[in-house]
Amino acid sequence: MKRRTFLQATTLGIAAPRLLFAQDKYPSKPIFWICPYGTGGNGDTRSRQIAKVMSAMLKQPIIVDNKPGAGGNIGTEAIARAKPDGYTIGLGNFAPLAVNHALFKKLNFDPFVDIVPIMLIERGPLILMVRNDSPYKTVNDIVAAAKAAPGKLSYASGGIGGTHHLSGALFENTAGVDMIHAPYKSGAAGATDLLGGQVTMMFEQMYSAMPAVKGGRLRALAITSRTRSPLLPELPTMGEAGYPAVEVLNWQGIVAPKGISSDLVRQLNAVANKALQEPEMKHYITSQGNEAGGGTPEEFAALIKSEAARWGKVVRTAKIEMD
16 A cells, blocks of 8 residues: 555656646746737738737637727837736837837836837838829929928828828938928828828828829839838839938837747747747738848847937937827
């Protein structure tokens, strides 16, 4: 009897570490993905697309939780304050990671300390567009008109400090012109007033601009990427138009809270890179004229650092402030 008890205890003793290992295997429960933007927008859509693919690979649900507001700060802070156990990750976007540190007087998180980059998902250019009946046929037409009448031409944006606004501010500074910034509650609202003739021009995300450009309602003058887009091969770059400094790519990636282990970072990075190679993900990204990301956490961190330095300078030079 004692021997049997000893053998049972020994067997349990051997099995216990195996059981513990199985319980600790990541992920063993659903993962929450915080999106700092509202439902229906590109950030939300891309979050749900890649979360679906990664969920199938990890064999656990990834639940997207939208926490919009304050230019992406509310959701990004929620990521930063989450438990760093790999069960809360989220979308890291251009504005809260590279712009808002210079734009807002106070942030409740440090994007360079409290956020851990996992992987870049994509980068996407913007298109400078005017109404199809506009007298401006080239970028230099706009510059000439702006210099002839300072403070008269206007450009729309989806709000202060976003890529629409910063593209316009960078263009003003580079071309040495003075224009009126017309901020709206969303890029769609700004584009609507551009169509209605209330503003002169707009730097719009390519995926949003394409229908109106293809439909002949808006005229595309240039694209903010370094090279031409295969979707609009006839459209020159801002560099070709004479303004190479006006290179703007809106980007977003996957991030986690400070304190997450390097092992989990590597695992999530490997799964995210694999997800990005899936045909459906490639189609989602390239069909919008965007460039798929991928790569290492270190490469994403370097991008954030360089972009923060660049756009911080633009914000300070243009004296952009939140109201």
